[in-house]
Amino acid sequence: MGQKWLDGKTAVITGAASGIGFAIAERFAQQGANVIVSDIREQAAMDSARVLAERGYTAVGRAVNAAAEEDLQALVDFALQAFGTVEIWVNNAGMQHVANVEEFPVPTYRRMIDLMLVGPFIATKHIFPVMKRHQYGRILNIASINGLIGFAGKAAYNSAKHGVIGLTKVAALEGAGFGITVNALCPGYVDTPLVRNQLADLARVRGISPEQVLEEVIYPLVPQRRLLEPAEVADYALFLASHHGRSITGQAVVIDGGYVAQ
Ligand SMILES: NC(=O)c1ccc[n+]([C@@H]2O[C@H](COP(=O)([O-])OP(=O)(O)OC[C@H]3O[C@@H](n4cnc5c(N)ncnc54)[C@H](O)[C@@H]3O)[C@@H](O)[C@H]2O)c1
Incomplete structure (x- = not known):
């Protein structure tokens, strides 16, 4: 049997108890990675990790609020203690709230920016030293086509997703000399x-x-x-997270069934 694409690598995925995050955790684990399934829903994170472990993969669950610096720092420390290093980090946790601007609650707007923009920044800040030390890293930010085009009713989501693409470009530039790639995935409707x-x-x-x-x-x-199916996003994430994606950095890659081609 040929070597798996992520043999021996350790991957942390936030918001991995459900949807796209779980599909990415599953695909990475199938390809030989040790995965840390982190989610704000602790029991769901533990249950999802157990499902993967029962299939023979290496997976552990961990509670995290992916908007909170102390939780993200603790998640880095936990991963280092569990597996020694972290090569792959996926900022996936997200939430949605749809309302027109004038009805959009300001606290909800702030909460969404905190989770989908500030959280990925904090995670990058804390994982960069680990990746720089090893001269290797893959950071994937799960953005959205709403990071590229607007959609009425999604002020906070569009703002956060546009912002995280900017963060992706800056982190890609700062990581380029250290073997680190940073990319944003922009799914359409999954x-x-x-x-x-x-x-x-x-x-x-x-x-x-x-x-x-x-x-x-x-x-x-x-x-x-x-x-789209979550597994379709996971396949692209696998490519970017693997050796095969080594030249691709600072990109916002689109997986959308043709949405933004029109
Ligand atoms: N589903 C889509 O069509 C689509 C399209 C483009 C982008 N995305 C993005 O993909 C990511 C995953 O979305 P999904 O559709 O799989 O959603 P989902 O609701 O199935 O999963 C999101 C997960 O994030 C977790 N989460 C929420 N708040 C958290 C927090 N503060 N800390 C840690 N975990 C938290 C939830 O518990 C949940 O398990 C999001 O960033 C979303 O914006 C989704």
Whole structure:
């Protein structure tokens, strides 16, 4: 059997109890990585890690609030104690709230920026010294096509995702001389709990049913007329996290069924 793409590497993934984060943890583990499944929902993180361990992979769960500096520092320390080093870090934890600007609660706006922009900055700040020491690192920020184009009703989400692409470019420049690549993945609509809840929110804002949101709002925007599977994002993440992605850095790569081609 050929060598796996991530044999012996250690990967930390935030928000990994569900959706895209779990798919990435699973794909990385299948390819030989030790994975740390971190999530604010502690029990869900532990359960997800156990599911992977039962399949014969190396996975441990860990509670983290990916917006809190002390939690992120503790997560770095935990990973170092568990596996000695960290080669791959995925800033994936995210949340959504849909409302027009004038109704958007300021505390919710701040909470979303904290989680999806400030958190990735803090994680990068604390993992960079480890990666620089080893002259090797892969950081993946799960952004969104909403980091590239606007969408009415998503002021906080669009602001955070546009911002994290800026962070990605700066970190890529600072890491380039140390064997570190930093990239943002920009998925379109992926079938996860986050999107299913968002469909309900959009339905409320627009006064139609969630099924009508899919048929009338989402599918007309997606040339492939479908929601993507989390595993499709995980496959791209695997490429970028592996040796094969070594020349790609500072990029916002799009996985969207054709959405932004129009
Ligand atoms: N689903 C999509 O269509 C889509 C598209 C583009 C980008 N994204 C991005 O992908 C990422 C994952 O989204 P998903 O769709 O898999 O969502 P999801 O809701 O299935 O999973 C998100 C996970 O993050 C965790 N989380 C929430 N707040 C946290 C916190 N403070 N600290 C740690 N963990 C926390 C949740 O418990 C959950 O397990 C997000 O950053 C999201 O913005 C999703």
